[in-house]
Every structure is written in structure tokens, then in C-alpha cells.
Amino acid sequence: MSEITKLKETILKEYPRLTLDDKLKFSCHCGLKCFNSCCADVNIFLTPYDVMRMRKHLGISSQEFIDEYTLLPIDRNQKYPVVVLKMSETETKRCPFVDETKGCTIYEDRPWACRMYPVGLASPKESEANAEEEFYFIMEEMPCEGFGEEQTWTIRQWIENQGIEPYNEMGTHYKDLVMHEKMENIPEFDPKKIEMFFMACYNLDTFRRFVFESRFLQKFEVDEDTQKRIRERDEELLKFGFEWLKFSLFGLPTMKIKSYVLEKKKIEMGLAV
Structure with a gap:
């Protein structure tokens, strides 16, 4: 112990x-x-x-x-x-x-x-x-x-x-993440999830670059007002990171994937009608 x-x-x-x-x-x-x-x-x-x-x-x-x-x-x-x-x-x-x-x-x-x-x-x-x-x-x-x-x-x-x-x-926002009931269902974090968690929670400079300089905004629906807030204010970026982690770790509907990305994924999986 x-x-x-x-x-x-x-x-x-x-x-x-x-x-x-x-x-x-x-x-x-x-x-x-x-x-x-x-x-x-x-x-x-x-x-x-x-x-x-x-x-x-x-x-x-x-x-x-x-x-x-x-x-x-x-x-x-x-x-x-x-x-x-x-x-x-x-x-x-x-x-x-x-x-x-x-x-x-x-x-x-x-x-x-x-x-x-x-x-x-x-x-x-x-x-x-x-x-x-x-x-x-x-x-x-x-x-x-x-x-x-x-x-x-x-x-x-x-x-x-x-x-x-x-x-x-x-x-309170942080505890909503780490004390979520779905956290109990994760036996342990793999290295990729550990890196994601650490970046979004503690390394905000890197997380901001990840959001704005990768394909993140091409994949997720993030309105212009939210983009402005998370670009300019670390507090807003931190809360945004918590919501992204809930989506990525637990599959909660806290983020919205763009429709064309979903359609492309369906085609790749052979599920398109």
C-alpha cells in the first residue's frame, strides 16, 4: 500500500x-x-x-x-x-x-x-x-x-x-474527470493515454500547439468563440482539455467529431450505406 x-x-x-x-x-x-x-x-x-x-x-x-x-x-x-x-x-x-x-x-x-x-x-x-x-x-x-x-x-x-x-x-472540473465512474473501468493507462493526460492537464503550451497546429480542428467541431477563448486564456484551455480527455478516455459526448470525418471513417470500415 x-x-x-x-x-x-x-x-x-x-x-x-x-x-x-x-x-x-x-x-x-x-x-x-x-x-x-x-x-x-x-x-x-x-x-x-x-x-x-x-x-x-x-x-x-x-x-x-x-x-x-x-x-x-x-x-x-x-x-x-x-x-x-x-x-x-x-x-x-x-x-x-x-x-x-x-x-x-x-x-x-x-x-x-x-x-x-x-x-x-x-x-x-x-x-x-x-x-x-x-x-x-x-x-x-x-x-x-x-x-x-x-x-x-x-x-x-x-x-x-x-x-x-x-x-x-x-x-471541480478536474475532479469531474479524475473521479468519473468510468475511470474505475480503466485498468491502467497505456503510454499514449498517459501522454495525452499529462499534456492536456500540465503542459498547456504543448496542448495549445496540438489544438491549433495539428489536424485537431479539422477533426473536431470547435466554434470560433471557443477557439478564441482557448487561444487567449489558459483557464479556458485547461477546461477544454478536461472535456477532450473525457471524450478520448471515456468516450463521453463532450466533443463533436465533424460529420465528414465520421463518414470517411464509416467508408474505411465498410459501414457506409
Whole structure:
């Protein structure tokens, strides 16, 4: 069993389940002795939206960000590729974006996990026999003086204060993909599907070239307004990529193939009338 799976099972079985209206006493600031301590030697999984925001903040390409700042953990229990922030290779293994005195140097575009801390969100799998809703929990594994501060929040107030809403909105689109019931029916991704998934989710520069410089638009019906939006806005391209993956991986009707392409395929298969 992987460490990720073990942690999830522990959270589901042992952690108190909180709602948006439950309260949290916490504050993090440079006056704490442990300031920035939680930003070292830690596994921070990056969402596609995290990668998009961080690389734009740095002004570099998706590929440059992936090569310089991420790792791709190998877990045979993980069907689709995930991305982890690469810690520095120093003895402290500090986050590459943390300055000892200034703190986070990409604070405005820091990842979802960093914004949420010390609040976590668990998403149990749903089934007809045992449907469970998402719940929040508090992570207190590491010594943190922030829990001794007097400031009190509800979980709802914390989420609003940390600017998490756009991350959650994009996260909903991503979860619609990776938690889709058809994902369970895929035993494992072959190399081609892994490449497709990674490109559409994490390497948006390459995905944009794929859409506009290959035969993609000759095959799929994509109206001019959508083309303009995905050409100009990474957020729109990311959502478009999720829909394309649902079509390509699960066969869902989220994309429309042009009629002449379908007719040509029927002829090739000897199905034309």
C-alpha cells in the first residue's frame, strides 16, 4: 500500500470531520519561530491549475516549469499522472520559492495545498451503497505555533481569506474527470493515454500547439468563440482539455467529431450505406 493510500485511509477513519461552519483557531505570520518551517521536506501535490498559475507567475513555459520544479512520482496504484513540487537539493529540502526572511516569493499564486493549510479536504469515493460527502479536517502533524494564536475563523472564512475559490472552481472540473465512474473501468493507462493526460492537464503550451497546429480542428467541431477563448486564456484551455480527455478516455459526448470525418471513417470500415 502506498503512503498516499495509507494517509487517505487514516484521514477517513480517524480525523474529525468538519463542515464550512466549524471553527479553527490559527494564524501564520513572520513573528512565529516556526515561520516557513512547514515549507520544507514536504510532498506538495500540484493541481493542473496550480501549475498554470505558478508558471505564469514565473514567466516561463509549461515545459520549463515541469523540468525545473516538478517530480512525477511513480505509484502503480495511481492510474493517471500526478505532479509533485520538487524541493531544493539542500540539506533542509526547502521549497524553491521560499525566502528565509521574505517567506513565499510566489505568494499571490501559491498552490492550493499551501493556501488551505492547515485545513485539508477529503473526497471519499462515492457509490450507491455508501455515498459520502466531502469533508474538511485539520492537519496538526507538524509542530506549529500558529495553532496557539488567538485568531479564530470558520472554515468558510478561512477559504475566503486565502483566495481559494478560483482554485476550488477549477478543481471541480478536474475532479469531474479524475473521479468519473468510468475511470474505475480503466485498468491502467497505456503510454499514449498517459501522454495525452499529462499534456492536456500540465503542459498547456504543448496542448495549445496540438489544438491549433495539428489536424485537431479539422477533426473536431470547435466554434470560433471557443477557439478564441482557448487561444487567449489558459483557464479556458485547461477546461477544454478536461472535456477532450473525457471524450478520448471515456468516450463521453463532450466533443463533436465533424460529420465528414465520421463518414470517411464509416467508408474505411465498410459501414457506409
